[in-house]
Amino acid sequence: MKHGQDRPLRELGENRMVSRFRELTAKGLGRGVLAGPGDDAALVRIPENRLLLFTCDMTVEGVHFRRAWATPRQIGWKAMAANVSDIGAMGGEPGFAVASVAAPGEVTGDFLDEIAEGLMECASRYGASLVGGDLVGSPGPVVVDVALTGWIAEGLALRRSGARAGDAVLVTGALGASAAGLAALRQGLSAEDERVGAALTAHLTPCPRLVEGQAIAAAKRATAMMDLSDGLAEDLPRLCRESNLGARLQTSQIPVHPSCRAVAELLGLDALALAVSGGEDYELLLTCPPDAVKEVREAVAAAGGVSVTVIGEMVSEEGVVTVEDSGLERAMGAGFDHFAVSG
Amino acid sequence: MKHGQDRPLRELGENRMVSRFRELTAKGLGRGVLAGPGDDAALVRIPENRLLLFTCDMTVEGVHFRRAWATPRQIGWKAMAANVSDIGAMGGEPGFAVASVAAPGEVTGDFLDEIAEGLMECASRYGASLVGGDLVGSPGPVVVDVALTGWIAEGLALRRSGARAGDAVLVTGALGASAAGLAALRQGLSAEDERVGAALTAHLTPCPRLVEGQAIAAAKRATAMMDLSDGLAEDLPRLCRESNLGARLQTSQIPVHPSCRAVAELLGLDALALAVSGGEDYELLLTCPPDAVKEVREAVAAAGGVSVTVIGEMVSEEGVVTVEDSGLERAMGAGFDHFAVSG
Numbered sequence: 001m002k003h004g005q006d007r008p009l010r011e012l013g014e015n016r017m018v019s020r021f022r023e024l025t026a027k028g029l030g031r032g033v034l035a036g037p038g039d040d041a042a043l044v045r046i047p048e049n050r051l052l053l054f055t056c057d058m059t060v061e062g063v064h065f066r067r068a069w070a071t072p073r074q075i076g077w078k079a080m081a082a083n084v085s086d087i088g089a090m091g092g093e094p095g096f097a098v099a100s101v102a103a104p105g106e107v108t109g110d111f112l113d114e115i116a117e118g119l120m121e122c123a124s125r126y127g128a129s130l131v132g133g134d135l136v137g138s139p140g141p142v143v144v145d146v147a148l149t150g151w152i153a154e155g156l157a158l159r160r161s162g163a164r165a166g167d168a169v170l171v172t173g174a175l176g177a178s179a180a181g182l183a184a185l186r187q188g189l190s191a192e193d194e195r196v197g198a199a200l201t202a203h204l205t206p207c208p209r210l211v212e213g214q215a216i217a218a219a220k221r222a223t224a225m226m227d228l229s230d231g232l233a234e235d236l237p238r239l240c241r242e243s244n245l246g247a248r249l250q251t252s253q254i255p256v257h258p259s260c261r262a263v264a265e266l267l268g269l270d271a272l273a274l275a276v277s278g279g280e281d282y283e284l285l286l287t288c289p290p291d292a293v294k295e296v297r298e299a300v301a302a303a304g305g306v307s308v309t310v311i312g313e314m315v316s317e318e319g320v321v322t323v324e325d326s327g328l329e330r331a332m333g334a335g336f337d338h339f340a341v342s343g
Numbered sequence: 344m345k346h347g348q349d350r351p352l353r354e355l356g357e358n359r360m361v362s363r364f365r366e367l368t369a370k371g372l373g374r375g376v377l378a379g380p381g382d383d384a385a386l387v388r389i390p391e392n393r394l395l396l397f398t399c400d401m402t403v404e405g406v407h408f409r410r411a412w413a414t415p416r417q418i419g420w421k422a423m424a425a426n427v428s429d430i431g432a433m434g435g436e437p438g439f440a441v442a443s444v445a446a447p448g449e450v451t452g453d454f455l456d457e458i459a460e461g462l463m464e465c466a467s468r469y470g471a472s473l474v475g476g477d478l479v480g481s482p483g484p485v486v487v488d489v490a491l492t493g494w495i496a497e498g499l500a501l502r503r504s505g506a507r508a509g510d511a512v513l514v515t516g517a518l519g520a521s522a523a524g525l526a527a528l529r530q531g532l533s534a535e536d537e538r539v540g541a542a543l544t545a546h547l548t549p550c551p552r553l554v555e556g557q558a559i560a561a562a563k564r565a566t567a568m569m570d571l572s573d574g575l576a577e578d579l580p581r582l583c584r585e586s587n588l589g590a591r592l593q594t595s596q597i598p599v600h601p602s603c604r605a606v607a608e609l610l611g612l613d614a615l616a617l618a619v620s621g622g623e624d625y626e627l628l629l630t631c632p633p634d635a636v637k638e639v640r641e642a643v644a645a646a647g648g649v650s651v652t653v654i655g656e657m658v659s660e661e662g663v664v665t666v667e668d669s670g671l672e673r674a675m676g677a678g679f680d681h682f683a684v685s686g
Contacts, residue, residue: 014573015581034394035502038585040432040569041398041493043500046389051377054474055384056490058443060481089383100401100488131397138403140483145443147399147490150384157386159378226383230357238358242381 005113009137010105017135020109021116028120030129033096042131044096051157053095053150055086061141069185072111074204076118079144082229084126085208085282087150089227091158091217094128094210095149102138115144126210156217158225163243163287165316167223170293172209172284173306175232176260176271177202179278184263195262202259206282213284215303221292231279237321239285246320249312257281272325287314348456352480353448360478363452364459371463373472376439385474387439394500396438396493398429404484412528415454417547419461422487425572427469428551428625430493432570434501434560437471437553438492445481458487469553499560501568506586506630508659510566513636515552515627516649518575519603519614520545522621527606538605545602549625556627558646564635574622580664582628589663592655600624615668630657 005012005020022038029036032045046052059079061067070078080097087094099119103112112135123130128148181203184196191197208227216222224243228235232254240246256275264271288296290313297308315322348355348363365381372379375388389395402422404410413421423440430437442462446455455478466473471491524546527539534540551570559565567586571578575597583590599618607614631639633656640651658665 035500039502039504040429041396041435043433043495043502044395044397046393046395048391050389052387052389052439052492053384054387054439054441054492056441056443056475056477056488058445058477058479058486058488060445060479060483062482063479086383090386092384096395096397098397098399098490100399100490102401102403102486132399134399134401134488136401136403136406138484138486139405140403140486141481143401143445143481143483143486143488145399145401145477145486145488145490147441147443147488149395149397149492152386157378159382159386161382 005109008106008108009103009112012109014135017109017112020113021133024113024116025120025130028124028130033129033131036131037133042096042098044131047151050151051154053087053090053092053152055083056145056147057082057086058143058145060143067142070204072114073118075144076115077122077205079146080119080122081206081208081282083146083148084122084128084210085227085229087148088208088210088213089225089284090152091156091213091225092150092152093214094126095151096131097123097128097146097148098132099130100134100145102136102140102143104139105137107142119146126208158217158222160224160226160239160242163224163239163245163314165245165314166290167287167314168290168293168310169247169312169314170286170288170296170308170310171228171255172212172308174255174257175281175283176275176278177257178206178280179274180257180260180263183267183269183274187267189263189266195259198259199263203280206280208282209284209306211303212300212305215299215305216286216296219296219299221295222286222288225284225286228281228283228285229279231277232285233277235285240319240321243314244318246315246317247312248315249321249323251323251325253309253311255309348452351449351451352446352455355452357478360452360455363456364476367456367459368463368473371467371473376472376474379474380476385439385441387474390494392496393494394497396430396433396435396495398426399488399490400425400429401486401488403486410485413547415457416461418487419458420465420548422489423462423465424549424551424625426489426491427465427471427553428570428572430491431551431553431556432568432627433495434499434556434568435493435495436557437469438494439474440466440471440489440491441475442473443477443488445479445483445486447482448480450485462489469551501560501565503567503569503582503585506567506582506588506657508588508657509633510630510657511633511636511653512590512655512657513629513631513639513651513653514571514598515555515651517598517600518624518626519618519621520600521549521623522617523600523603523606526610526612526617530610532606532609538602541602542606546623549623551625552627552649554646555643555648558642558648559629559639562639562642564638565629565631568627568629571624571626571628572622574620575628576620578628583662583664586657587661589658589660590655591658592664592666594666594668596652596654598652
């Protein structure tokens with residue numbers, strides 16, 4: 001039953017959409033939710049002896065997605081995934097989320113339902129619960145903003161500022177699949193090619209490294225961690241700045257995702273440049289003493305996580321990231337900047 | 344020192360704006376903030392033996408404000424105030440906030456700084472702390488979305504669903520000042536007239552009824568509560584629906600704000616219609632048994648709150664709001680609907 005949700009937002013009105021949002025979210029409300037959507041604020045029970053993590057991430061049509069390329073369910077998933085990734089990058093456990101959506105009046109109720117379903121699907125996959133929201137009819141692009149709380153035991157949270165000179169620099173998984181997916185969409189590559197399909201999946205429905213982040217924090221050997229949301233070329237310098245250090249990368253050690261290599265070959269692009277300057281991989285970037293690398297890797301493997309690769313080391317020369325290869329050095333200077341690309 | 348923040352967002356870039364946001368928020372970080380803006384997520388210490396409240400409210404240029412009418416500081420204040428009001432309407436205490444802003448590339452750093460300052464000014468006024476944010480360069484209108492947590496002791500939260508037939512219906516303060524302020528802006532009335540000025544202040548920098556909401560919850564006599572964000576004509580039917588009841592209003596008892604009467608007279612509008620169908624007053628609407636009215640009023644007065652007025656009673660006829668006056672009945676059907684007005 002469609003409940004007439006194929007009608008546009010401007011006809012459906014706020015009360016109806018709020019009721020619909022309550023219906024949809026009701027099934028996904030986790031333990032501890034005493035009041036979900038529909039009141040002035042959600043009311044939830046929180047774990048004892050934990051610190052609260054709190055993050056938000058806004059996704060804007062035309063900047064982060066296009067309606068022609070992503071389904072509303074994918075838009076919702078990715079908006080939630082970016083937040084889960086932030087909680088994971090601190091080593092925490094996701095808790096409760098609220099989501100605000102601005103949408104033009106011609107957007108249908110079904111479109112909004114599917115965004116909500118995508119948000120909830122991702123939340124539920126990572127143990128979070130969508131407990132509230134706001135919806136605004138807007139003259140502008142579709143905007144989805146998610147705020148997510150999380151929990152972590154005192155002393156476990158991994159910040160960007162804790163790296164020490166001599167620490168190994170590591171990344172989880174492999175890089176560049178999301179950037180390759182974006183390039184494939186721009187060039188209209190067919191998803192029938194399995195390697196292209198993998199890149200599209202990575203770009204449209206990324207999987208944040210939550211178990212990995214939690215395992216790394218619990219092992220208590222890492223010194224700093226963050227997620228790769230804007231790409232290594234942008235994010236590693238940030239970690240360096242926060243830790244008042246620099247880094248030296250071994251280009252040959254950077255794990256490039258097979259789908260990135262494949263798409264780069266099809267499109268005549270430089271796979272390594274895509275891997276370091278492309279954003280939205282949502283892999284983790286972390287540092288730990290060289291003698292802790294084995295332990296960190298084993299902790300992640302024991303949690304069922306992806307591989308972890310050493311790609312370089314932290315050095316005392318502040319703010320300078322050096323690489324072996326001059327082509328890569330250029331790529332490292334070309335990270336994603338929201339304003340430069342979209343202003 | 345202006346730090347070159349008079350330059351447009353598209354030139355300033357994300358890293359600079361993040362640094363700037365950290366500088367600005369650093370002074371406002373309250374107790375318990377172990378990590379504020381600048382990491383993947385904020386890390387904060389939370390009170391024990393409390394339930395968590397969680398809400399979000401999105402503000403969109405062209406729907407909720409115009410840059411020609413509101414300063415960025417006012418835009419920020421009001422975006423935060425709407426959230427504080429939601430926490431107050433549950434009876435809670437505001438905690439930590441995150442704010443996401445989408446803005447076109449031509450907006451200056453100063454404009455964004457002032458939004459942040461307005462957000463923080465309001466947060467600080469009501470005991471909240473801005474601990475994180477996101478900023479996106481967007482092709483569309485300025486969007487400010489705030490998510491706010493709060494705290495409340497178990498058993499104290501006041502929901503919309505608890506009203507009982509025979510309960511008195513009450514509102515805090517007086518209604519219509521915000522709607523009058525909006526009408527004054529639309530018609531270009533001069534703020535030099537003191538009564539117009541009061542309406543403009545109510546519209547641009549509303550003061551949520553936080554101490555009132557907390558005092559009402561702590562008195563444990565109210566049965567239901569919500570804030571008047573969309574106007575009595577929209578919000579009372581919602582409270583009725585949640586409680587499976589109706590309401591009978593005494594038109595003559597509805598407290599109309601003096602500035603609303605003044606602006607209505609200047610513009611030839613119906614003051615009562617503005618008061619019941621205008622939104623964004625952020626007064627509280629609540630119910631309690633008739634014999635508890637005195638106690639509720641005294642609790643609010645003891646907390647230094649505004650007056651509380653009985654405007655009617657809850658009746659068992661489900662979903663029907665009756666009023667004494669047929670002109671008002673028409674007004675009650677014309678509440679603010681975000682989609683109808685902006686689609």
